[in-house]
Amino acid sequence: MPADAQKRWGLTVPLTGVPLRDHRALISSLFELGYTDLWSAEVAGADAFTPLVLASEWDQRLRLGTAVVPVHTRGPAALAMSAAALADLAPGRFVLGIGASSETIVTGWNGIAYDPPFARTRDVLRFLRQAFAGEKVDGSFDSFTINRFRLEKAPEVPPALMLAALRPQMLRLAAREADGAITNWLSADDVRQVRAELGADKELAARIFVCVTEDAEMARNIGRFLIATYLTVPGYAAFHDWLGRGTAMKPMRDAWAAGDRNAAMAAVPVEILDDLIVHGTPEQCRTHINRYVENGLDTPIIAALPTGTNLVDTARALAPH
Template sequence: MRLGMQLGYWPSSPPAGAADAVRAADAAGLDSVWTAEAYGSDALTPLAWWGAATQHVRLGTAIAQMYARTPAATAMAALTLDHLSGGRFVLGLGASGPQVVEGWYGQPYRRPLARTREYVQIVRDILRREAPVTADGDFFRLPLPAPTSPLGPDAARADRDAEPTGLGKALRSTVRPLRADLPIHLAAEGPRNVALAGEIADGWLPAFYAPRLDASLREPLEDGLARRSGALRPHEEFEVCASVPVVVRSSVDEAADAVRPHLALYVGGMGARGANFHLEAVARLGYREVCEEIQSLYLAGRVDEAAAAVPLELVQDVALVGTLDDVAARLRDWEETAVTTMLLQGDPSTWRALLSPGSPVHAAVRG
């Protein structure tokens, strides 16, 4: 099992020390560095900026939101970063949820699995560069077809503005991708979405993974892998890159308190009531009643109480907390799981502790 660094998305401003942390990760021999986006900083720009100072680590998005860009725009960014990094880019994609998609991007959130399938296929077609790219799906059509009949003079202005000219042409990328099989990973939380990742992607990006439930968590993935096309990377090369918060403090309880607000935000506030995929993912770990309590408190504006309601058991299921010795001991729980790479997410002080020579986890991090 490899170790990587998850930088996530920015809070209210660029995170202090991130550039130094990325350079340290590269020097220490970590497998990869990853960025994310929500509705503030984007995932691609920081990855390119910080990644320019690296030579060895893989550079991944975990995640880039599919509704933020057309498939063609995403493929262009991916092939560009792959060239600039010398073949070290990993394209991690996710569908986000209806609050962000409809509230931030102004697009309808419907049939996300079917849309994801079309999206990934177009990106792959662009990267393979075998022919001008065409698509005739429910969500994407390339090129846009000509109108079947012209609109009359009484048609509404909005209808006329929405009509294509019919002049679109199927195109092939002017740039030859460095790798036609550039790896594509999918963020997935529900069983059907996890199965889709196994079927059409090169990796799965779980947000909340509990080693004690490894057998049940990998079941939908195995279902998807069984339907995998022979044109994709073989089953044995499929990756599972799990983001895992890590906090080093003088005690487990003190470290857990630093993780509780993060979990409360995702369970309670990152999604509407009845449509919070993060809540459902944590609930499937055996915390249904706890999740409902956290969400009720959070949506009522009682954010501190929501964080306090996160049990220590949940924190220890999905995060690494405590002293360096505690963290090193809990790392072993992950070694026999489906996870191939742990993407450790922590602040600069935590990373300094993890990467300092002589620390109990230094050897594991370097490996």
């Protein structure tokens, strides 16, 4: 953990099924409940920036972060402009998390070529460093060329830059050139392996999927769907091979590749479900999340999963105090 880091406790926004406009009362109360951070995502719901723009006006204390903005789906200049605007709204409180996303999102959904993910992420990171410093960026990177771009107004406090990182190469890039790394779909014990690659002096954040219910089978069934959907994506499959779960996940992957979604979900081992989906009472969930922190995670980012209860109440119940 960075020497000057405070104990952090983050929440993913927007909450599933809760309209953005209905988040104001919750966000305004989170700091008093002990939350320190709000982190957005960008898949097929809200974009990464809009929820944080709203949050910047509803609370002036929470740190705001994107986890993550894909590096392929916006041009480097457009990404820099959006980030600079949010940094201006929340000076010193904004973290720009960027990552390679997946070929499904980049090419399948956006019709954009999926450039080699490591090179694209590295080049966008380097471009952003220059742009946020107010420099004129002019020249060739390995994956794109920029001609004479300068932000009209560079942020007074440049945002911290963090990389989505699942395996050693990207974690080491984050250690060398970024302010930290963001990961997800890992267990509390996996944190040690990830931290060893990142090093001790950079921030490590992770999205943790949390199901507040004492019905363990309900939580596992939610987890079966999510794990079969996400962890068959090549990047996540390779991540879990590295973490040592390749053999345990092979029956799930084989069924998924054969087109049998139900068999794939049924093949997810219970121990993997209980490792990757935090579930139980609010107190049990907080205890499990704190195991991640004890193993080297700086910033837990809670993603509350819907179980039929009000997720606003769930978010409040999961507060650290």
